[in-house]
Amino acid sequence: MFKTKELKRKNELRWHRENIVRNRKRYAYNARKRRKEYPEKYRAIDEKYRDKTRQKVMNKVRWAIKTGKITKPMYCSCCGEIRKLNGHHKDYSKPLEVLWLCCACHKFLHTYISPKQKRR
Numbered sequence: 001m002f003k004t005k006e007l008k009r010k011n012e013l014r015w016h017r018e019n020i021v022r023n024r025k026r027y028a029y030n031a032r033k034r035r036k037e038y039p040e041k042y043r044a045i046d047e048k049y050r051d052k053t054r055q056k057v058m059n060k061v062r063w064a065i066k067t068g069k070i071t072k073p074m075y076c077s078c079c080g081e082i083r084k085l086n087g088h089h090k091d092y093s094k095p096l097e098v099l100w101l102c103c104a105c106h107k108f109l110h111t112y113i114s115p116k117q118k119r120r
Helices: 005-022 024-037 039-050 052-067 103-119
Strands: 085-088 100-103
Touching: 024 039, 039 085, 085 103, 100 103
Parallel strands: none
Antiparallel strands: 085 100
C-alpha cells in the first residue's frame, strides 16, 4: 500500500495525532482513574515537579543559555559522545554550575553514584 517505510510512518503518526484529538476526553478520564488507583506512584511524580527550587534553577539555566551567559556543549562531559544533553546540578544553590551529560550517563549518575552520596 505504501511505497516507502517513511510514508507509512508519516501516515501512522498522522493517525495517532487525529486519534488523540478524537479521544481526548476518554484519555483524560483514564488518566484520572489511574491516579486514583495508584496514588503513591503519582505522588512521587507530583513531588518531583512541585519542587520549586529545582524548577527555578532549570529556568535560570534555560535563560542563561538563551542570553549567551553559558553555552551548552555538543559533547557529553562523561563519555564524550555527541548526543542530546541533560544538565545536572550537584548543588542547586549554584544554578549556573552545570554538568552536561547524555541521557545514559545522567541515568547512571543518579542510579549508582548519587544514592551512595546521600547515604553518607
